Amino acid sequence: MVTEAEAAPSNGGRPPIRLRFEDGWRHLIGLELGASHLFGLRCDLRGRVIGSIQCAHDIAGDPQGTLARLDEGIRQLLALDAHIPVAGVGVGVPSPVCRTDQGQLSPHLFPLWAGIDLAAHLRAQHGLPVRLDNDANLGALAEHWWGAGQDVSDFAYIKVATGVGAGILIGGRIYRGASGIAGEIGHTAIDPQGPRCRCGLSGCLEAMVGTASLLQRAEEQISCGQRPAWATPAPTVRGLIDAALAGEPLAQKVIGGAGAAMGIAMANLLNLVNPGRVILGGHLTEAGSLLLDPMRAVLAERTLWSSIEASTLVVSALGDHAVALGAATLVLQELLERPTLSLATGDGPPLPFSSSVPAFS
Numbered sequence: 001m002v003t004e005a006e007a008a009p010s011n012g013g014r015p016p017i018r019l020r021f022e023d024g025w026r027h028l029i030g031l032e033l034g035a036s037h038l039f040g041l042r043c044d045l046r047g048r049v050i051g052s053i054q055c056a057h058d059i060a061g062d063p064q065g066t067l068a069r070l071d072e073g074i075r076q077l078l079a080l081d082a083h084i085p086v087a088g089v090g091v092g093v094p095s096p097v098c099r100t101d102q103g104q105l106s107p108h109l110f111p112l113w114a115g116i117d118l119a120a121h122l123r124a125q126h127g128l129p130v131r132l133d134n135d136a137n138l139g140a141l142a143e144h145w146w147g148a149g150q151d152v153s154d155f156a157y158i159k160v161a162t163g164v165g166a167g168i169l170i171g172g173r174i175y176r177g178a179s180g181i182a183g184e185i186g187h188t189a190i191d192p193q194g195p196r197c198r199c200g201l202s203g204c205l206e207a208m209v210g211t212a213s214l215l216q217r218a219e220e221q222i223s224c225g226q227r228p229a230w231a232t233p234a235p236t237v238r239g240l241i242d243a244a245l246a247g248e249p250l251a252q253k254v255i256g257g258a259g260a261a262m263g264i265a266m267a268n269l270l271n272l273v274n275p276g277r278v279i280l281g282g283h284l285t286e287a288g289s290l291l292l293d294p295m296r297a298v299l300a301e302r303t304l305w306s307s308i309e310a311s312t313l314v315v316s317a318l319g320d321h322a323v324a325l326g327a328a329t330l331v332l333q334e335l336l337e338r339p340t341l342s343l344a345t346g347d348g349p350p351l352p353f354s355s356s357v358p359a360f361s
Contacts, residue, residue: 001025001045001339023048026087026335029077029128030328031070032135033059033093035162035211038069041324042077042086045332047146049321051080059094063113071125078126087335088129089122090327092138094163096181103132109199131330135159136183137174138326139281139316140167145329147317152276156269157316158185159323160262160282162211168273186210190264205265209258209284211237218254225250241287252290259291263298270299270307281316281323 003022007015023044031040036059041052053073059066078086095105103119119130140157143149149157153172159165164186168175176182186206187199194203195213207213218235222228228250230243243251266278284291292313299308316322 021045024084027081027084028328028331029074029086029089030138030324030326030331031073031089031091032323032327033066033070033091034135035059035094038066038073039320039324040073040077041321041328042080043325043328045335047142047325047329047332049325051077052321052324053077060110061112063110063116067116067118067121070122074122074126086128088131088331089126090138090330091118091122091130091132092135092323092327093118093132094135094161094165096184097132097134099176099180103130129331129334131327131334133327133330134165134167134181134183135323136165137167137176138330139318139322140169140174140279140326141329141333142318142322142326143279143281143316144169144172146325147322148279148314149277154273154275155277155279156183156273156275157279157281157322158262158266160209160280160284164206164210164262164265166269168275170273185265185269188265188268190261205261208261214240214254214258214284217257218251221250221254237283241284244287244290255284255287255290256294258284259294260298262291263295264302266295266313267299267302270303270311274307275311277311278313279316280313281318283320285315 001022002019005018005020008018009015023046025045027042027044027050029040029042031038037054037056039052039054042050044050053076055069057066057069074089093105095109103117105113105118107114119132122130136157136159139159140149143157149155149169153169155169157167166183166185168183187197187201187204189201189203190205190208191203195207196202197204197207215235215237218231218240222231222235228243228248230239230248230251240251240254244255296313318325
């Protein structure tokens with residue numbers, strides 16, 4: 001991991017030998033499971049992406065098909081450069097990950113995955129160390145190492161996609177809570193009389209701004225008038241964002257409503273945790289000020305002045321790569337803390353979550 005470089009000038013004795021961090025000593029694989037897609041990348045030890053793979057797939061409804069596609073994706077990433085060993089595989093999942101079942105998705109949110117140990121399967125198939133964590137936690141980890149959170153130790157990364165989750169760093173450490181599932185901001189109550197959420201609760205943020213809920217709201221608005229071209233035959237998130245950016249009033253109303261709902265949730269987060277920065281990730285951030293301005297307006301109304309003055313709201317610097325890059329970074333973090341990980345080839349006992357985020361330069 002460290003090699004000798006050129007000699008430095010002598011100060012009177014033997015010239016010192018400079019040491020250099022070897023970026024390409026090992027590569028890392030990071031995978032993201034979305035609700036309806038798989039994305040994977042291979043990177044070096046400074047997070048530089050070597051190559052990537054992606055495909056659409058029904059993750060929740062087809063566990064066995066997902067495993068097969070994951071295996072094929074890993075084989076493709078391993079084949080990109082057979083001369084450099086891969087130190088391990090990190091996986092980000094759209095699910096809480098409990099401390100007691102670190103290789104599994106939540107059976108409450110993904111009932112068809114009950115009893116499937118995803119990490120154990122990948123270790124057995126590919127002979128590599130595998131680490132699995134919640135996607136928002138990994139987005140936060142990536143932003144702290146490589147993105148918009150490098151200069152702050154207390155921040156929240158909020159990922160808005162099919163679901164809504166938050167990765168929270170406090171004192172440079174991912175805060176996981178008593179059972180490892182902290183940060184489920186998508187299941188905080190925004191409107192007690194609001195729609196039923198897939199988690200079984202009512203009025204959750206996810207039930208108002210998650211992909212399915214957002215498109216349902218768009219459909220409800222469209223049913224009151226003439227169907228626009230962007231929603232024919234049915235609205236899509238891409239069409240909704242593009243239409244809003246093009247000035248279409250109905251699309252802008254839907255996006256603005258999502259921003260206001262998110263503002264309520266984030267006001268609660270700021271008042272409770274007081275992060276120095278809130279970083280937004282996920283496709284909805286492409287709407288830019290149409291989403292952010294209503295969000296900031298609600299924050300100004302509902303957040304304690306001392307909390308909002310100490311915090312900034314920014315968009316992710318890593319875009320669609322954040323979760324997969326964070327998954328690779330999870331492996332890198334452990335590699336730096338425990339270099340013998342690079343020698344592991346088999347299926348070993350699961351390790352406790354590491355919450356530290358060491359400096360890396």
